[in-house]
Amino acid sequence: xxxxxxxxxxxxxxxxxxxxxxxxxxxxxxxxxxxxxxxxxxxxxxxxxxxxxxxxxxxxxxxxxxxxxxxxxxxxxxxxxxxxxxxxxxxxxxxxxxxxxxxxxxxxxxxxxxxxxxxxxxxxxxxxxxxxxxxxxxxxxxxxxxxxxxxxxxxxxxxxxxxxxxxxxxxxxxxxxxxxxxxxxxxxxxxxxxxxxxxxxxxxxxxxxxxxxxxxxxxxxxxxxxxxxxxxxxxxxxxxxxx
Ligand SMILES: [Zn+2]
Numbered sequence: 001x002x003x004x005x006x007x008x009x010x011x012x013x014x015x016x017x018x019x020x021x022x023x024x025x026x027x028x029x030x031x032x033x034x035x036x037x038x039x040x041x042x043x044x045x046x047x048x049x050x051x052x053x054x055x056x057x058x059x060x061x062x063x064x065x066x067x068x069x070x071x072x073x074x075x076x077x078x079x080x081x082x083x084x085x086x087x088x089x090x091x092x093x094x095x096x097x098x099x100x101x102x103x104x105x106x107x108x109x110x111x112x113x114x115x116x117x118x119x120x121x122x123x124x125x126x127x128x129x130x131x132x133x134x135x136x137x138x139x140x141x142x143x144x145x146x147x148x149x150x151x152x153x154x155x156x157x158x159x160x161x162x163x164x165x166x167x168x169x170x171x172x173x174x175x176x177x178x179x180x181x182x183x184x185x186x187x188x189x190x191x192x193x194x195x196x197x198x199x200x201x202x203x204x205x206x207x208x209x210x211x212x213x214x215x216x217x218x219x220x221x222x223x224x225x226x227x228x229x230x231x232x233x234x235x236x237x238x239x240x241x242x243x
Pocket of ligand 1: 119120121184185
């Protein structure tokens with residue numbers, strides 16, 4: 001591993017650790033569920049949360065570096081991975097990666113444009129997933145961020161590539177950076193970890209709003225041309241532009 005890669009990873013350990021605090025701050029997670037990962041630019045590596053560690057106890061050093069098959073690797077920041085006594089299933093601080101690592105790794109392998117992945121069981125979005133119902137695009141905030149409905153992916157069991165395959169099959173060619181995996185929860189993607197966290201926050205926000213709207217009537221879908229215009233404007237003109 002080059003010095004540049006090690007420096008990149010050190011920075012991503014800080015970033016990915018801090019992004020987990022955003023999941024808590026935005027009430028997207030309970031206990032230790034939920035996870036954020038980021039791809040290491042220019043390397044076939046990712047940085048992800050350790051499995052089963054309390055959010056309060058997460059530190060940059062406890063983040064786990066894995067290859068794109070989901071296997072922990074050493075980045076020279078302490079301890080041993082692969083070599084040494086860990087048996088190759090633990091990261092530098094001796095921690096195992098998130099049980100969702102195989103899914104994150106599958107997404108990075110098959111979607112080269114993705115630099116960040118988030119998984120949560122956030123309440124309102126997961127309620128839609130439990131019904132297997134896509135969130136219809138009935139408010140402008142959805143057109144902005146998601147460019148249409150938030151789709152439902154297939155039911156899949158954790159453990160292999162099955163969830164990753166479902167996420168990629170649903171999101172490939174779709175404008176939405178979020179998918180509701182049936183009877184499970186939310187996966188979001190982004191150019192960076194921060195983008196994926198933002199999509200997870202926005203997904204829960206619109207899931208809640210549309211749920212409340214639906215409780216008292218049938219909200220009208222936005223016209224397709226309005227969705228297109230809103231999405232294009234948001235992607236191209238919204239926010240601060242820096243030269
Ligand atoms: Zn899950």
